[in-house]
Amino acid sequence: MNTITEPEPDTTPSAGAKDDRATDRRPVTTVAPAGRSRRRARQFVLRTPGGALSLRVRARALLVGIVLVLAAAAIAVVNLSSGDFPIPVGDVLRSLIGQGDPGTDFIVHELRLPRALVALLVGAALGASGAVFQGLTRNPLGSPDFVGMTVGAATGALVVILLLDGSGLQVALGAIVGCVLTSIAIYLLAFQRGTQAFRLILMGVGVSALLEALNSYLIVKGRLDEALAAQVWLIGSLGSRGWTEVTIVAITLAALLPVVLHYGRHLNMLALGDDTATLHGVRVERSRAVLALAGVGLAAGATAAAGPIAFVALAAPQLAARLTRSPGPGILPAAAMGAALLAGSDWAAQRVLPDNDIPAGVVTAAIGGLYLTWLLAREWRRGR
Numbered sequence: 001m002n003t004i005t006e007p008e009p010d011t012t013p014s015a016g017a018k019d020d021r022a023t024d025r026r027p028v029t030t031v032a033p034a035g036r037s038r039r040r041a042r043q044f045v046l047r048t049p050g051g052a053l054s055l056r057v058r059a060r061a062l063l064v065g066i067v068l069v070l071a072a073a074a075i076a077v078v079n080l081s082s083g084d085f086p087i088p089v090g091d092v093l094r095s096l097i098g099q100g101d102p103g104t105d106f107i108v109h110e111l112r113l114p115r116a117l118v119a120l121l122v123g124a125a126l127g128a129s130g131a132v133f134q135g136l137t138r139n140p141l142g143s144p145d146f147v148g149m150t151v152g153a154a155t156g157a158l159v160v161i162l163l164l165d166g167s168g169l170q171v172a173l174g175a176i177v178g179c180v181l182t183s184i185a186i187y188l189l190a191f192q193r194g195t196q197a198f199r200l201i202l203m204g205v206g207v208s209a210l211l212e213a214l215n216s217y218l219i220v221k222g223r224l225d226e227a228l229a230a231q232v233w234l235i236g237s238l239g240s241r242g243w244t245e246v247t248i249v250a251i252t253l254a255a256l257l258p259v260v261l262h263y264g265r266h267l268n269m270l271a272l273g274d275d276t277a278t279l280h281g282v283r284v285e286r287s288r289a290v291l292a293l294a295g296v297g298l299a300a301g302a303t304a305a306a307g308p309i310a311f312v313a314l315a316a317p318q319l320a321a322r323l324t325r326s327p328g329p330g331i332l333p334a335a336a337m338g339a340a341l342l343a344g345s346d347w348a349a350q351r352v353l354p355d356n357d358i359p360a361g362v363v364t365a366a367i368g369g370l371y372l373t374w375l376l377a378r379e380w381r382r383g384r
Contacts, residue, residue, distance in 0.1 A: 120342070156177050235362060
């Protein structure tokens with residue numbers, strides 16, 4: 001890829017603009033005094049050799065993304081090295097590159113690596129999906145958790161587990177179908193001469209409450225062993241995950257993440273309103289529909305692989321946006337943050353209580369509850 005440095009356009013008003021501001025009573029942006037030059041964020045445009053694809057990134061966002069990826073990888077290596085049979089990090093790394101002994105290879109590749117990869121990939125999918133929906137709804141609460149999509153995926157999985165007596169890949173397919181059908185239902189219920197963010201969120205909250213009641217009813221009516229298995233799946237767990245789940249979420253990311261990155265450039269324009277976005281050449285309805293479908297697919301694939309992991313899609317984009325100091329949630333930093341969050345939560349789930357591997361969804365729910373309390377208090381202090 002060729003890297004081209006592009007400075008941001010200079011927004012400093014010229015001397016001739018003073019008279020215009022004297023007659024214009026609209027609020028104006030305060031300019032820093034002389035001697036205090038504002039720090040301009042450096043931007044890079046990454047292009048493929050043929051120029052078919054290009055991506056504009058901020059230097060700080062790129063640096064934060066790299067640090068988050070390295071942090072997620074380091075946590076995954078720690079997860080691979082620790083457990084009932086501790087393995088030195090060096091032996092883990094040698095096993096990953098094919099130079100380990102047979103015993104270490106079996107523990108790393110067969111027992112621990114699928115779980116670590118599911119944590120990374122599911123976290124990345126949830127982070128990217130949350131960034132898409134928060135950008136579309138222009139609301140920090142507009143994540144798949146609150147809009148009801150993960151609950152719909154859980155309903156589809158419960159129908160397969162409790163009513164159709166399915167397992168494995170059938171449960172994953174049921175979760176994907178449930179997520180897609182729930183998304184369509186929410187969109188149709190919220191549609192009224194177009195869609196607006198607040199209607200989507202309100203309809204999502206209402207549909208989510210109805211599906212939660214249905215899920216509870218299905219568990220109560222199911223057999224005891226099936227109900228226990230379904231309840232563990234509803235919490236969201238990375239235990240006993242194998243290469244089937246890795247394949248599901250990996251294919252989902254490989255297919256949908258490039259689409260999200262391509263159309264994600266329009267999120268900031270869509271946040272300015274449909275008319276402004278149209279004037280800048282954005283096909284509003286097409287971009288919104290493609291982004292929404294891709295976000296649904298990412299959430300469905302992640303839920304199918306690990307269950308409805310709570311709050312990762314909610315918290316990851318906002319934490320990434322604060323680290324990158326970007327005006328909106330970036331797709332790649334949010335995905336990297338989601339991977340790091342879920343990998344860290346999986347480590348805590350295996351180590352918080354001795355001799356007890358709790359579901360990772362319990363840890364993410366606890367962290368997410370604290371984050372949501374802080375976020376609501378912060379927005380309330382701002383008068384929103």
